[in-house]
Every structure is written in structure tokens, then in C-alpha cells.
Amino acid sequence: MIGNAPFFAVGVLFLMGLLGIFMTKNLIKIAIAVTILGSSVNIFLVALGYRTGGTIPVHFLAGEGTTMVMPTPQAMTLTAIVIALATTALLLSLIMLVWRHYGTIDVDEIRRLRG
Amino acid sequence: MWGKVYTGFGYWDASAWILFFFIAAFFTLWLRSQGRSDYKKGTEQDEIYWSGNEVPEDGEDITVPASSAYWGFRKALEPFYRGLLGIHTGIATDIVGYYVMTVAFLAVFILLV
């Protein structure tokens, strides 16, 4: 049970991110909630690769340990972090432009496209 | 290349349709050519009839705008459109909300069924 603790943390963070998107009206807080959502998925990916008693997945000058953790989810996580970075940068620049045009960053006020 | 498309229940033949179209077009154009061509262009005989009123110069004033094109359809289905347009609020978090609710609904029901 204690070995599943990372996955509980993933679930809690994911729900926090998701609830953050709906409970707040400020666009920047929504962007922060999306970032928390991305972080929870990254923790999920890293936690998937763990093998009991494993050491770092480096073969050269390895030392005595023979079990290694899986390197593939680590590569996946790095890629996902970079992508989330690019998306967050774009989201924040769009929020800045929204503020410049609409004068408000309340999500209920930004509704010129509706119906 | 000009073959028939066989669906399981019948077939569609594009060349037969085009042949019938040309036959019908021939008859239509022949009927149209039976009209009179001895009217004087550019005079009163060429004007449109607008229920006896003055025809305005600017085409702007005699067009029916697009928003009133299907007003009868819309008025008849007013309760449906009120509900449908009520869902499309345009608020960003509502859009994400419908998406999350759909995925949650699918996740719950796929584990039950």
C-alpha cells in the first residue's frame, strides 16, 4: 500500500488541478491550475518507471546494482515537461493580450464569441 | 471508370444521372426559348415589380437580411433554440466543463457496462 503513495499523490494533484479550473474566475489562476494538472501527469509518468531496489539507468561504470529503473518514462517526462512549458508560455501570452484588449481577466466577461 | 457504385442495397450511377440531367435541361431550355423576345430592354417593361411600390435605387433596401431568413423555423422551435443557445454560453470554463463531464460519464459507464 505504501508503495502506491506516488499514485495517490498523482490522483490528488490531478483533482486539485481540475477543480482549480472550474472554481476560479481569474484567468491566471486557471493557467496555474492547468500547470498543476501537467505536473501531476509528469509525476505519474516518473512513478511508472520505478522498479524495486533499482538504481539509475546508466550502464557505463555502473557499480554493483543490477536492477535499474526504467529510463523510457523518464524520457517521456522530459518531453512532456518541455511541451507543457511551451503551452504555458503561450497561454500566459494569450492571457496578457486578452487583458490588453478586454481590460479584464474574469473568465465570465470574456464572451464576445457566443451562441 | 464510369461504373456503378454498388451499395449493399442498390446502386448509384453518376453517368445515368448526368444523362437524365441533360435531357431535362434540354426540355427546360426549349420551353424557355418559346418565350417572347420582342420587348424593349431598358424601359418600363424591364423593371421588377415590387407590389406596386417605388423600387429603391440602392439594392440595400430591398434585400431580406440573412438573420430573418428562417424566422418561421426559428420561432416554431423557440424552446429548443432557447435551450441550445443557453448551453453555448461562450465561457471558457464551461467548454472545459462539458468535456470533463463527458469523459467522466464515459469512464463511469464503461466500468459498469
Add this chain to the structure above:
Amino acid sequence: MNWNDHLPALILIIPLFGAFIAPICSLGGKTARNFLLVVISFITLIVAFMLWRHVLANGISYYVMGGDKFNLSLPSGMALPVRIILEVDAFSAFMALCGAIVSFAGALFSVNYMNRFSGMGRFVSLYCLLTTGMLGMMVTGDIFNFFIFIEISSIASFGLIAFWRDKPTAIEASFKYALISQVGSMLILIAAGTLYGKYNMLNMAAIGSVLKMGTMEKLALVFLVGSLAMKCGSFPMHMWLPDAYAEAPTGVTCLLVAVSQASLYGLMRVCYSIYGAAMGSSFIPWMIIVFGLASMFFGVSMAVVQHDIKRLMGYHSVSQVGYMLLGLGVGLLVLDDARAMADYGFTAIKGGVFHIFNYTMYKALLFLTAGAIYYATGKRDLNEMGGLARRMPYTTFMFVIAAAAISGLPPFNGFVSKLLIYESSFAVHPFLAVVALVTSVLTLASFVKVFQTAFLGPEKNSLAKIQEVPAAMLIGMAVLTAAILGASLFPSWTLSTLVEPAARALVDQSGYIGAILGGGM
């Protein structure tokens, strides 16, 4: 070196090269940059066509990125494929061909359409990047790589939709798309991670060969289906689509149509080739059919009352995606029942796949004609337009062809694919065919309204001085018109050469798996 072997990699590298070269080329002036855009799109179209011919002649074509040989999928005694493998079967090649045709038409259109705007070096770069992302979604055989290409195309789309930074509505549309796209992509990543955690493999064919339905696989399927259906624009999650399609510059909207089709390709790849026979219950096929019906009907009901021409066409996109989901869902429903499959299931899949081709062509053409109207008159609101047919005869002609095709009027190609979908869905339950027919009637009603108010009618004084659009834009529209007319006049040739191999490849899950796992050394 045989060129044909390296085509799957070339189709990704050429637009990517164009994307990186574009800022340097724009230092050479406007002509150099426009020339680069058109040449890169044209070469991509040629490569996609050659890839399609190669796959039709030689079966599934796969390419191992970074391996010693291009087709060494199982190196020296390993049981699992370990590198990123691009796997192109007939369905992928078909979709890549559709996407490349649309990208070329949009590039030709943008050459003149965007000549009033600055920052075009960045536009060309983002456009080529969006093309790369779309083609990557269609040729990849690895589920994490699929997520990467979804993100590449999404990020390029955010920038392109918000390209006119001075319009507040464009920024708002891009923000809404960015928000829902990011949440959706995170769910796709969770699904990919779940499948990795269970089977220790990321390759789609390898997962398909060992998949057994359990709780985690069901959740992964639900996340994938929900998120990919969102990116196509199916009913409850479609609200970003009319906004994004309306506010983007028109060449970009044309390409976004193909990008949504790439997400539909991903959805079908997941359902037919990864899960396929292991799907078990018919919950997901019925849910896809329900999404299809809802998108069809509610999409067209919203479209009838719009008065902004591009937003109206965006809602029609939602409705047409419903047709494809209906056809492909009916096929998925009877995938394991051989007799029903031969009766109406395979016809439904053929109808759905043919509709993908038809929809991509006529919807891109409709958006280009709306863009031509905006370029000539400066207006997008139907209430202010009228009598344009006198001054823009070519645009009117092409609009009539596209509107007749989308409404399913014979003899155009829309009628043929809709006929296949009506007849096969009628065999499942008559109600499905009734909804499809009502939607077709309402689509015709909506386009009659657009044609009457925009093109027919008396000439307005405010629009007395407009002219036909420049030649490059007309050539871009003519490319798509030629594709529509070709599919309309030769439907049985198109069905047997273009659609049937694609439909057969989609249904053939064991062939898809065997190409990677049975191949290599």
C-alpha cells in the same frame, strides 16, 4: 538507395525543414518567402502521393527512426520493437494524401490573402510546422509519438489562430482552444502512460498484439476516445471549433480542417488497430454512434441560425464530423460479426472513409470561398452582403459546387458517401438514418440561405466596387474543386482505388500488427 523506402521519413522532414528555413528565407523578401511556402507544400504533396502509390503497391510501409537499417524493427533477438517506428498503411497514406492536398491549397491561398499583414516569416514557419504535426499524427506508429505530434500541431495552431493580434475575438478563440486542448492532451498522456505501465511498450502494433481488456485498459480507452473526439469537434465538446475556425486566417482554417481529420484518424487507429478485436463490449461503438448523431443534429441546428459566414461553416464542420463518426461507429459495432460486416458493416466503413476525403475537400473549399469574400469585401456578416455573383463569378461557381457537395445533392461526391452511410446505418436502426437525412436537409437549407444572401440578390451600392480575388487564390480553390469534381464524376474508380484499400487496411488489425512484429530481421 531506394527513394521509396525513405518516404515516410521524408514526408515529415520536408515541412519541418521548411519551417526552420522560413525565417531565413524571409530575409530575401516577400517573393522568396511565398515561393518557399508554395514549393514546400507542393513537394510535400508529391511525396504524399508517391507514398500512397508505394503503399498501394507494396503493402504496409514502415520506417524505424534511428535504426541501423530503415526496417530493422526487431533488432538482434529483441522481442519488442524498441525505437520510434513510423507505420504507414493504406489508411494513413490516404489521410496523408488528403492532408497534403489541403495544405497545398491553403498555401496557395495564403500567398495573396496575407499580403496585407506583417510578420509573414513567422506565419510561413508556423504553417509548415502545423503541416508537419498533422502529417506526423497520420504516419506515426507509436502512441507517445502520436501525443508529441498532437502537441506540435496544437501549439502551432494556438499561434496561427491568434495571428491577427489586433482582433480581440481571435485572442479569445485561441485562448479557449488552448485551454481545452491542454486539458485534453494531458488526458491523452495519462492514457499513453497507463498503457506503457501495463505492457512496457509504446509501439501501437506491439500494444495491439498483447492487449487484454481490464480496468486500466478501459480507462485508457475512454480517455483516448474522449480527448480525440474533443479534438475532432463532436457534440458536447465542440464549442471551441466554430470560434477557432472563424477567427483564424483563412489558409489556416483550411489546414485546421485537415488537422481535425488527423485526430479522427487517431481515434480510428486506437479503436480499430490497437483495441480492435479486444474491445469486448459494444459500449464504445454505441457511444461513438451517439456522439455522431448528437454532433450531426445539434451542429446543423446551430448552423441554421448563424449570420457570420465562417462561424456558420464551423458549425457545419461539427455536423459533418458527426457523419464520419456515425459511419465508422457502425463499422466498429459489427467488427467481430463476419456476416453483418459483409452485409452493411464494411459499407459503413467505406462510407465513413470516403466521407473523410469528401469532407476535407469541400469544407476546405467552402472556407476558402468565405475567405475570398472577406478579402474582396472586408465583411464576414451575411446581413451586410449581397449580389456578389455579378462581380465574383469564379468564386460563386466554386461555392455552388462545394455547397451542393456538402448538402449531399447528386451527382456530387457528398451524395455518394452519404448514401453509403444512410443505407448501412439504416440496417442497424432506422432512427440513425432518419437523423442523418434530416441533417442533410437542414444543411441544404443553411447553404441555400448563404448562397441567396451572399451571392444572389440585388447589387448593393456599398459593394459596387469589389473585384474578383487574385489568381493565386483562385488556383488554390481550383485545386480543391478539381478534386471534388474528380470524385463526383468517377465515384466507382475513387471508391475502388482510394477508399477501399484504406477501409480494408483499417479493418485488418492483424496485418497492422504483423508488419512490425513479424517483420525486421
